[in-house]
Amino acid sequence: MNHLHKILLSFCIILFSFSLHAQExxxxxxxxxxxxxxxxxxxxxxxxxxxxxxxxxxxxxxxxxxxxxxxxxxxxxxxxxxxxxxxxxxxxxxxxxxxxxxxxxxxxxxxxxxxxxxxxxxxxxxxxxxxxxxxxxxxxxxxxxxxxxxxxxxxxxxxxxxxxxxxxxxxxxxxxxxxxxxxxxxxxxxxxxxxxxxxxxxxxxxxxxxxxxxxxxxxxxxxxxxxxxxxxxxxxxYEPSGIEKIVDFMINPVLQGILIMIIIGGIYFELQTPGIGFPILASVVAAVLYFSPLYLEGMAENWEIIIFAAGVILLAIEIFVIPGFGVAGVSGTILIIAGLTLSMVDNVAFDFEERHIKAIVASLLLVIFSMLVAIVGSIYLSKKLFSSNSLLGHLALNTVENTEEGYVGVDMAARNMIGKKGLAMSVLRPSGKVIVENQIYDAKSEDGFIDKNTKVEIIRFETGQVYVIKEEDDESDET
The missing domain is CATH 3.90.226.10 (2-enoyl-CoA Hydratase; Chain A, domain 1)
Structure with a gap:
């Protein structure tokens, strides 16, 4: 009986092995x-x-x-x-x-x-x-x-x-x-x-x-x-990669408009409070985020990015080097708008077909609207953020120095030098520098050209500078 059990058990094991192999x-x-x-x-x-x-x-x-x-x-x-x-x-x-x-x-x-x-x-x-x-x-x-x-x-x-x-x-x-x-x-x-x-x-x-x-x-x-x-x-x-999803998200017109607002707003705040650094940093980051996806998408070309950068440089020159708002400022503004606008449309080799004109006009309107919102918003926020009782109030100068109280915008000490005699430190043609009682002053000649090291006399003081003439002794010696 035990022998029969062993035979049956062996048969079952063999049968199971064959079944397992067949399944595999x-x-x-x-x-x-x-x-x-x-x-x-x-x-x-x-x-x-x-x-x-x-x-x-x-x-x-x-x-x-x-x-x-x-x-x-x-x-x-x-x-x-x-x-x-x-x-x-x-x-x-x-x-x-x-x-x-x-x-x-x-x-x-x-x-x-x-x-x-x-x-x-x-x-x-x-x-x-x-x-x-x-x-x-x-x-x-x-x-x-x-x-x-x-x-x-x-x-x-x-x-x-x-x-x-x-x-x-x-x-x-x-x-x-x-x-x-x-x-x-x-x-x-x-x-x-x-x-x-x-x-x-x-x-x-x-x-x-x-x-x-x-x-x-x-x-x-x-x-x-x-x-x-x-x-x-x-x-x-296929599922788009992270970079593809980011590019598709970043070229959304709404987000592009927001980035333009940050670019312009950052420039405005930096001009209002020079030296802070954060506004211009935000503007630079926004510019990178604006142009990068458009460049990867093949819409923004190198020359479009260059004219935007040239516009920013011209605007900075107008503000910091030649104050006012002349050719450099106008040119810079136009180049900035052109760079932002053309980067959002396919390059059409200046082909003014109707559908391309519509695309350019739509981009231009988006850029101008975003810039206006940025400027108006920046003016409003600057008043709120930099008021005397705000969190950032200490960054702004809020004290008023009225002329009625004796405050003036120039040093008036030179007024006391009228009648004093000194020496021309530079050639006066007619403007230059003079030294009187070991103090250097901006001066303007009333006698026209005055050579360096010529003795001079201060006769009056106006608009932050002294007016001088040659000393009489020098004039008599020359004759």
């Missing part, structure tokens, strides 16, 4: 079949932000050892330089990259899409129209078109050729016809049964499928993966 095998197979799909969106104008996010997404996808990258696209295009950078990153990727065109892949978006390994389109979407244009929508000169034609052809050719066997003969056909890619740029390109000359090529989903520029029509990301044969998968979506 099934788990390994399931894990192998489960693909990690990394998805990120390009649903904005192709520019610095799109390129930064693409780099971040690719970096994270490689770190996670993703099996597939899926780009969810809807864009009307953008800057060629950044589209080409994204295209190159896609072509050099060791991870397969699919694109789901959700409505639009125009211009730069078409270039990026053609670089991907597989293209899927939503019903009603389009791809094409990749002619290089300027900010007004007008076609650029042919040297730009030539570069774009070559780039589009090279991108299509990078996907190689398919082998097709017909009637025993082996022939090769481009997987994506380079001539079709060129026709998306050049209206002179003619392709039989595809496009006539004089038109730039744009495909609908059915047309794209027919000509090898789309693998299928889908209405969702899940449907794309299903049509691509990816049945079991884990979908990981």
């Amino acid at each position: 095998t099934n788990d390994s197979i399931a894990k192998a079949n489960n693909k990690l799909v990394y998805k990120f969106d390009i649903k904005r104008e192709i520019g610095p932000a799109a390129w930064r996010q693409t780099k971040d997404a690719f970096r994270e996808a490689n770190k996670l050892n993703a099996d597939l990258i899926l780009i969810h696209m809807n864009t009307y295009g953008g800057m060629v330089i950044h589209a080409d950078s994204i295209r190159t990153a896609i072509l050099n990727s060791t991870i397969p990259i699919y694109v789901f065109i959700d409505n639009n892949a125009a211009s730069a978006g078409a270039l990026i899409s053609i670089a991907c390994d597989s293209i899927y389109m939503r019903s009603g979407a389009n791809i094409g129209a990749a002619t290089v244009v300027n900010q007004t929508g007008q076609a650029m000169p042919d040297k730009y078109q030539s570069y774009m034609r070559s780039t589009m052809r090279a991108t299509a050719e990078s996907h190689g050729k398919d082998t097709i066997v017909q009637k025993g003969d082996t022939i090769y056909k481009w997987r994506r016809d380079p001539l079709i890619a060129e026709a998306m740029v050049d209206p002179r390109t003619y392709i039989e049964n595809v496009i006539d000359t004089g038109k730039v090529l744009t495909f609908t989903p059915d047309e794209a499928i027919k000509n090898g520029y789309c693998e299928g029509i889908a209405n969702s990301v899940n449907e794309v993966l299903d049509k691509a044969g990816v049945k079991e998968y884990t979908l990981k979506s």
Whole structure:
């Protein structure tokens, strides 16, 4: 009986081991079949932000050892330089990259899409129209078109050729016809049964499928993966990095207006209470926070930041070096406003198309309104903060010295020197310096030019300086 129990126990152990091994095998197979799909969106104008996010997404996808990258696209295009950078990153990727065109892949978006390994389109979407244009929508000169034609052809050719066997003969056909890619740029390109000359090529989903520029029509990301044969998968979506979130937050017009108020307010408070340091520090920090995100976003150019800085310098010269409000002050104010305004709009090469004029006017109004609020608010706060009974009252001079009480704005001791004789310390032409009874005074000659070391006599005192003539003895000696 004991022997039978041992046999049964051994059989159960063996059966359990086989079951455990089978479960591990099934788990390994399931894990192998489960693909990690990394998805990120390009649903904005192709520019610095799109390129930064693409780099971040690719970096994270490689770190996670993703099996597939899926780009969810809807864009009307953008800057060629950044589209080409994204295209190159896609072509050099060791991870397969699919694109789901959700409505639009125009211009730069078409270039990026053609670089991907597989293209899927939503019903009603389009791809094409990749002619290089300027900010007004007008076609650029042919040297730009030539570069774009070559780039589009090279991108299509990078996907190689398919082998097709017909009637025993082996022939090769481009997987994506380079001539079709060129026709998306050049209206002179003619392709039989595809496009006539004089038109730039744009495909609908059915047309794209027919000509090898789309693998299928889908209405969702899940449907794309299903049509691509990816049945079991884990979908990981790209989340913008901290810097991306900060940039998006900082370019908000409301926050930009607040930063302008701090910039102007800081300058005003520093002028009211020189030497404190905190107001000008706040102004500098606000300027950095204002221009940095706009620079990263590709809106603020170096020259726009420079003219703002030049405006601040001119304003400082007007205030501290040549008091008053003349050419330097007016020029400085204009440059400050121009720098703040132009940094908030895309660079349009001084193209005064209606939509660009509206953007510039809107930015200008925001800057002027923010500056007015800052100035009015600063005046109000300065009265509150620096009044005699306030917390910061000790920083302001509140004592009044009335002339009725004998207070004057200059030293009146020189009045007692009238009739005294002294020596010219410098050449008087007619102004200069004289020394009388070992005291130095600002002096003005009544006799015109007086040489240095000439004996002089003080005859009167006005406006903070003494008036002198040559001593009579000197005059008689000279004659």
